[in-house]
Amino acid sequence: MTILRFPLSRIEGHARVEMEIQDGAVVSAQFQAIEMRGFRYFVQGTPAEQMPVIVPRICGVCSTAHHVASVKALENALDVKPPRLANEIRELLLLGQLIQNQATSLFIFTMPDRVGASSIFHMEDSEANPEQQLSLAQRALKVRQIGTKLITLAGGQFIHPVKAIIGGVTSGIKAEAAAQMLKEMQDTITIACELFDEYWDMSMAMRERIGTWGDDQPAYYIASTGRSKPEFNSDTIRVLGPNGNERASFPPRLFREFLDYEKTDYSFAGKSTYEGEVLRANSLARINLTKTMGTPCADYYLERLTAEFGKPAHPILLFDLCRGIELVYAFERAIEMLSKDLDYEDTSVPYSLKDGEGYGMVEAPRGPLIHHYIIENGLIAEAEFIIPTVHNMGAIERALKVAGERYITPQGINLELEKAVGRVVRAFDPCIACATQ
Amino acid sequence: MPDKKQLPKFAVLQLSGCAGCEVSLINANEWVDQYQLVYMPLVVSTASVPEDTEILLVSGGVRNDEDIYNLKKAVEKVDRVIAVGTCAISGGVSNLGDRDDVRQMFLAQSSRHHLPHLLPKSHPIDAFVDVDLYLPGCPPTPELFMAALIDPEGYEASGIVCVECGRKKLKDMRPQHLVGFQQGEVLPDICLINQGYLCVGSSTRGGCRAICTKPGHPCVGCRGPSDAYIEKESSVWFDRIQNVFERMTDIPPEEIKAALHSPQLSLFLFQFTDYSEGGRPPRPKDKVL
Ligand code: SF4
Ligand code: SF4
Ligand code: SF4
Numbered sequence: 220m221t222i223l224r225f226p227l228s229r230i231e232g233h234a235r236v237e238m239e240i241q242d243g244a245v246v247s248a249q250f251q252a253i254e255m256r257g258f259r260y261f262v263q264g265t266p267a268e269q270m271p272v273i274v275p276r277i278c279g280v281c282s283t284a285h286h287v288a289s290v291k292a293l294e295n296a297l298d299v300k301p302p303r304l305a306n307e308i309r310e311l312l313l314l315g316q317l318i319q320n321q322a323t324s325l326f327i328f329t330m331p332d333r334v335g336a337s338s339i340f341h342m343e344d345s346e347a348n349p350e351q352q353l354s355l356a357q358r359a360l361k362v363r364q365i366g367t368k369l370i371t372l373a374g375g376q377f378i379h380p381v382k383a384i385i386g387g388v389t390s391g392i393k394a395e396a397a398a399q400m401l402k403e404m405q406d407t408i409t410i411a412c413e414l415f416d417e418y419w420d421m422s423m424a425m426r427e428r429i430g431t432w433g434d435d436q437p438a439y440y441i442a443s444t445g446r447s448k449p450e451f452n453s454d455t456i457r458v459l460g461p462n463g464n465e466r467a468s469f470p471p472r473l474f475r476e477f478l479d480y481e482k483t484d485y486s487f488a489g490k491s492t493y494e495g496e497v498l499r500a501n502s503l504a505r506i507n508l509t510k511t512m513g514t515p516c517a518d519y520y521l522e523r524l525t526a527e528f529g530k531p532a533h534p535i536l537l538f539d540l541c542r543g544i545e546l547v548y549a550f551e552r553a554i555e556m557l558s559k560d561l562d563y564e565d566t567s568v569p570y571s572l573k574d575g576e577g578y579g580m581v582e583a584p585r586g587p588l589i590h591h592y593i594i595e596n597g598l599i600a601e602a603e604f605i606i607p608t609v610h611n612m613g614a615i616e617r618a619l620k621v622a623g624e625r626y627i628t629p630q631g632i633n634l635e636l637e638k639a640v641g642r643v644v645r646a647f648d649p650c651i652a653c654a655t656q
Numbered sequence: 657m658p659d660k661k662q663l664p665k666f667a668v669l670q671l672s673g674c675a676g677c678e679v680s681l682i683n684a685n686e687w688v689d690q691y692q693l694v695y696m697p698l699v700v701s702t703a704s705v706p707e708d709t710e711i712l713l714v715s716g717g718v719r720n721d722e723d724i725y726n727l728k729k730a731v732e733k734v735d736r737v738i739a740v741g742t743c744a745i746s747g748g749v750s751n752l753g754d755r756d757d758v759r760q761m762f763l764a765q766s767s768r769h770h771l772p773h774l775l776p777k778s779h780p781i782d783a784f785v786d787v788d789l790y791l792p793g794c795p796p797t798p799e800l801f802m803a804a805l806i807d808p809e810g811y812e813a814s815g816i817v818c819v820e821c822g823r824k825k826l827k828d829m830r831p832q833h834l835v836g837f838q839q840g841e842v843l844p845d846i847c848l849i850n851q852g853y854l855c856v857g858s859s860t861r862g863g864c865r866a867i868c869t870k871p872g873h874p875c876v877g878c879r880g881p882s883d884a885y886i887e888k889e890s891s892v893w894f895d896r897i898q899n900v901f902e903r904m905t906d907i908p909p910e911e912i913k914a915a916l917h918s919p920q921l922s923l924f925l926f927q928f929t930d931y932s933e934g935g936r937p938p939r940p941k942d943k944v945l
Contacts, residue, residue: 228697231675233722237770253772254672256719260761268836272876276749279676279795319679327682327699338700340693343660360685367683371867377683378676378795381873384837389872390844485770569840641701652674 220246223632225640229328229338231280232651236619236640237485243629248619250612250644252488258656262602267293267572267594268385270602274590275379277604278652280323282379283316283370284583285590285604285653287452290383292590296577297385299570304563305387306452311556312373312380313451313581314549319366320584321502321546322411324648325418326359329539332642333421355414362411362546365404369553372400387567394562401557408550412516415543422540429635431625432534433643434618437461439493440504440531441478441610443580443587448513449505449548451582458493459508463531466493471580471589474605488654490612497617500586500610501647502541507531512544514551520544535618535646542648545584572597583607585650608654611647618643660692666711666805667695669730671723672778673716673748677741677795681713684798687805695730705730711805712736715795717743717778724784731785738804739780739787742794742878745939747778749794782939790944794878797864800945808945816882817857817875821866823847830906834915842872849904854915858900859885859893863945880944887938 225236233254239246258277265273271289275282287309294301301309327339336342339356367377372392374380382388426432440459444450456474458467467477478498482489492498507530512518521544528537574596580589586607593601622643626636666687670678678698687693695705705712712734718724731737742748759776781787791804803811814820824846831852839852848855848869855874857866861882869875880886885893894916901912 226703228701229699231698233670233672251770253722254719255774256672256674256778257758257762260758263757272873273749276674276676276794279674279679282674282676323679323682331701337702338693340688340700356688357685360682360688364683364685375871375873376867377797378680381868382871384873386837386840389837389842484768487768487771565841567837567840567842570838572838 223636225637227641227644229331229641230644230649230651231278232654234644234649234651236644238619238623240623240627240632243627245620245623245627248616248623249485250615250619250649252486252651252655254651255487255655256652259602259604262599265599267592267597267599270592270599271383271385272379272381277656278650279378280320281316281583281585281588281650281653283312283374284581284588286374286380287313287383288579288581288583288588288590290385291579291581292577292592293385293579293594294577295579296575296592296594297570297573298575299386299568301387302564302566302568304391304561305383305566307556307561308373308388308392308566309383310452311392311553312370312383314553314556315366315369315373317366317451317545317549317584318369318553319363320648321542321549322359322363322366324584324645325539325542325546326355326362326414328648329642329645330355330359330418330421332638332645333418333425358410358414362407362414365407365550368403369400372396384567386570387565389566391563391566392561394560397557397561401554404550404554404557408516408547408554411546411550415520415547418543419540422536426536429639432536433646434621435534436617436621437533438497438499438614439466440507441493441498441500441586442504442508443582444505444509446508447510449509449545449552453582454580456580456587457508458498459504459531461531461533463507471578471587471591471605474589478610480609486612488606488609488612488651491610492613497613498610499614500607501538501584502545503532503535503538504586505582506541506544512548514548514555517544517548517551520547535643538646538648585648585653586610604653604656606650606653606656608647608649608651611649612654615644615647615649618646663690663692664711665692665694665706665709666713667705667709667730667734668693668698668713668715669695669705669726670698671714671716671727671744671781672719673741673743677715677743680795680798681801684802686802691805705733707733709734710736711738713738713740713804714744714781715741717747718775718781718784719778720772720774722772727781727784736788737785738789738791739782740791740796740801740804742792742880743778744781745790745792745880747780788943790939792861792878792880792944793864797867799865800863804945811863811945814862815884816862817860817864817866817869817879820862820864821857821869821875823869825904826850830904832906834907834911844872847904848872848874849901852905852907856897859896861886861944883941883944886941886944
């Protein structure tokens with residue numbers, strides 16, 4: 220038996236792919252998460268109120284999602300309802316995260332694949348035209364910085380936010396600061412669209428070159444977004460069947476009744492399935508589960524996508540294009556929100572500690588993220604983190620197998636395989652630090 | 657634009673951390689025209705740290721045996737090693753797991769086939785290699801990253817977070833208890849200690865520009881001890897923080913003490929994770945930015 224091992228880069232965290240080949244056929248493709256820090260263990264005994272500061276450190280890429288999910292889980296356990304303004308500021312926080320994440324995935328992680336470069340900082344060796352490559356890195360960094368700035372404005376600290384607290388947020392957003400941010404976003408959204416247009420063209424060119432959009436077999440999709448337009452702070456998870464019918468809708472506390480979870484011996488992350496079938500979360504799932512984006516430019520791109528690929532769409536490289544649509548959406552939605560008063564009421568309500576159990580969920584860039592805590596005497600007795608990357612594990616491995624079958628024949632292994640492995644994994648934008656915590 | 661290939665080379669090795677340090681670094685863009693980034697798996701596909709690399713930034717703690725191997729191998733090729741982030745410096749947040757019950761849980765997972773062997777605890781990198789500069793923070797701000805790369809000596813920062821915070825310490829506002837967020841309101845401009853929050857900005861090294869306390873969250877000490885305490889035992893800081901609270905509040909000393917020594921020291925996840933059980937030599941302050 221031949222075992223091929225592929226180290227991975229341009230993804231969050233430490234992972235690798237192993238493919239077993241026998242007589243030119245792919246026997247198995249494993250996606251191995253090879254790090255673990257053990258948050259679910261060491262937070263036991265921690266004062267519950269400290270969780271929103273500790274859990275963002277699960278992952279510096281998804282920190283904001285953990286921060287808000289944590290606060291929601293605590294509020295759920297303590298029966299606290301934050302004021303409306305606090306929810307608006309939390310939404311801005313999640314939009315900042317979405318901008319930062321989608322810009323990173325699009326321009327830093329996957330754009331190099333489209334032009335044959337090792338990174339966006341090494342475009343001089345790439346196939347991109349010289350004019351484009353000169354400014355790509357600087358423009359891409361500028362767009363993702365807008366996300367960081369929004370996180371800082373709405374969340375305080377720029378990577379591991381602090382402003383969301385049980386009962387609300389520590390402070391509102393002053394008119395002056397909002398106006399400043401608004402202006403910067405208005406100035407930058409054109410750059411974001413321009414980069415996305417270039418990205419779209421590069422993707423089409425890549426499709427021509429490699430002859431495929433990757434694994435396009437039907438799958439189930441999971442997201443907590445809204446039916447008619449995107450939502451990132453909702454309390455309902457939905458599952459879509461392969462032909463586009465909604466199959467299930469449930470609150471986070473019932474996830475065990477709908478999702479099966481299994482451990483594997485080759486990865487610190489397990490995998491989840493829905494009725495034994497391959498499940499997909501992340502951008503493509505949200506786009507498949509939502510009617511419109513509800514903002515003009517994002518809707519324009521969505522229509523383009525739907526006209527070309529239908530809905531639900533299944534090819535995995537469309538995850539990347541969907542991220543672009545969401546990037547534009549997040550800009551437009553944040554601009555909308557920043558144009559309104561964000562300092563109109565108290566931002567938090569008092570609460571008292573008690574024993575209890577709570578679930579908190581947000582739609583993270585990678586899909587629905589659930590925190591589940593049991594609180595005893597003000598301390599965390601048990602914590603559980605249900606991570607969207609884990610929902611994608613089966614889908615990643617299926618797509619790897621499809622790629623393997625394309626490039627491995629009894630005659631030999633096509634060297635394109637290594638690149639294909641990178642493209643497949645990056646399409647799902649997995650987060651290993653989260654998946655294993 | 658200068659010829660990129662002539663620029664000095666730097667590399668970033670990510671051990672067991674959260675990638676927040678790397679994300680902070682890519683929030684700084686000034687280095688793009690001043691350095692060549694030759695290795696950083698998060699954003700560049702290269703297999704290893706090349707020879708003739710000038711600076712190696714290491715983030716994350718040492719959590720498994722692959723971390724040890726990768727760290728030692730990378731360090732061989734470079735002139736200068738900078739430990740970035742609290743994980744690399746003190747084991748950071750995951751060093752909260754340095755307790756018996758947690759070690760046991762790790763041991764139970766430690767030898768899975770196919771997977772790197774987990775160590776019972778997270779170690780700082782200077783337990784294995786020499787470090788030329790420490791850049792604490794969880795994560796350090798982009799501004800601090802740029803200073804570490806370009807001009808560590810020239811970085812202007814206050815000794816402690818309080819100075820950068822600018823909240824006013826009031827004489828006549830003395831809380832009776834550490835009420836924290838339960839009261840449902842954070843007043844602007846007034847020191848958080850006056851409002852009954854456990855803020856450790858008074859012993860935490862400056863340089864972050866007080867990004868947490870300004871919007872109303874107490875400092876949890878991610879930049880680690882200020883120069884006044886960095887070469888001393890942790891008991892000295894405890895006493896110092898205790899003094900600040902006793903001077904500024906009417907909170908019973910036992911309550912402060914209990915909070916400072918709260919379970920697993922979780923409030924001070926950064927300052928004390930490494931020092932709570934003693935045994936580590938202090939880092940010389942002239943090597944800490
Ligand atoms: S120091 Fe903080 S930001 Fe850096 S890797 Fe560790 S947890 Fe993440
Ligand atoms: S104790 Fe905290 S809130 Fe008060 S001045 Fe210092 S850093 Fe600011
Ligand atoms: S205010 Fe304190 S916790 Fe926040 S970044 Fe600065 S040192 Fe770290």
